[in-house]
Amino acid sequence: MEFISNFFSYVVDNWAHLASLTLDHILMVVIGLILALIVGIPLGILCAKNEKLAKVILATVSIIQVFPSIALLGILMVFFGLGFKTVIVGLFLYSLLPIVRNTYVGLREVDENISEAGKGVGMTITQLLLKVQLPLSLPFLLAGIRVAAVIAVGVATLAPFIGGDGLGRDILAGINTRQPVKIFSGAIIAAILAIIADVTLGRTQERLEH
């Protein structure tokens, strides 16, 4: 009981600090995701158009994914130095697999007859993709973003190890100074962020699927 009251008094006393850490955290995740979308969707489309390329691309992004996150960030630090930039690259790489794979699966799941109808009425390949195939694969893509967002929120807590900001800073400080209250405040807020991302994206996905 005492711990819970300590926790709440810590959050209330440091709300401005925590809010700025949370904002940093969200910012990193969002930028990482956006980059992953910018790169991942075209890669997914490429996979759907070419089966041979699909194997290579999917294998590559899968390998990135199985790398332990702390190790990946460490390697990236060698190339990109300390700081915000490196964290963003790490989050981007971690979000890539779910987005590439779901874009690919979503496009392949589009009913061939509908694509044939689109082609038959005289759509160009680009029009077919933009007007028919991508909109129809949107629920899959959203599921990918949802998975990527939850992963990214978690991975972003490791940012302080390579000079980044975000909720990880409080967690790390808590570990170093043996203040469990600090660890929990960072961890709980990060968990809440992940849950919010999961639920909102899940709802949007359901609405798209009717």
Add this chain to the structure above:
Amino acid sequence: MIELKNVKKEYDNGFVALKNINLHCNEGEITALIGPSGCGKTTLMKLINRLDNPTKGSVSIKGKDISKIDPVELRRSIGYVIQQIGLFPHMNIARNVGTVPKLLKWDKERIKNRVDELLELVSLDPEIYRERFPSELSGGQQQRIGVIRALAAEPSVILMDEPFSALDPISREQLQDELVRLQREIKKSIVFVTHDMDEALKIADRIVLMKSGEIVQHGTPEEILRHPANAFVEEFIGQKRLERFQDIPPVSQVMVKRPITVTPNRGLAESMRIMEDKKVDSLIVVDEMNHLLGYITVFDVVKAYSNEYALVKHIMHSFNTTVEPDTLLPDAIQLMTELQTPYLPVVKEKGILEGLLTRGSIVGFIGSAYPSIKEGAV
């Protein structure tokens, strides 16, 4: 309108889908491509909007070689309806129908008017259906949308790939009827792929029968039914349909071949005995060489019976009208109706009696020509 010259289609795996096809589809007509699955009918159709390209030969529309037209442009000028309907599930009906006009960059107002006009054409109230999504419509309604989507940009050519075969029988009948009605108004050149002979007979102006990549027969439904090119066509059409649409028979097929006759020099008692024996009320009078002379009826015989010297030739009547063996049955029936006569003699050249067309023989013939009627009566 649409012309295929020496068209051959061979796939990369060596399968020859079409062998040297020559075909001409007339403007404003429905041409049905029909044949068993794998005969190449769908491949042939896809050559017309370049969803597939021929290995050899040329396809032209209105005299223009389509290999020189950009496939995307070409497809926008050709309506396309597929079996699986292929409506875009994420677009409402108005956007689905307006797809091609939008691709052609019509202005919004014009697209909206066209969509409403088309919905009314297939009796779907625009106020109700414009905003709906394909999943909210029945299969029959969806394919109506599929058809009007193909009509939207006023193409002169429309391709239909088994458009009604996935529908339930009732919707299918309705859409076939609607297509026939629509075609009377719009007069498009339609190429219609089907595997259903009844459907082809119902809607097509011309039928192209295909088998293993070749055209077996090309003609109007009437021509194909009357003169099937070979055993395959006959089998494909089916015996029942052939019988129903069989050639109109000449009287020689219908008449009684050996009518009961008597020679003119016989006596009346003998004539009476023949009538009793054969259970008939009249006899045809012929000479020894089977030349038709006339007829006697049982009433004539009874009237003159007391005169022992009377012979057949004294009481016989001559026929005012005779028919030839190759007179068509309907003409003969009409003649019998006009003359109010129960029978007509069938006479070859030089007056030789061939047979006798009687009401009984006509009824007997119709009974055998319509087996379905007999079966239905059981």
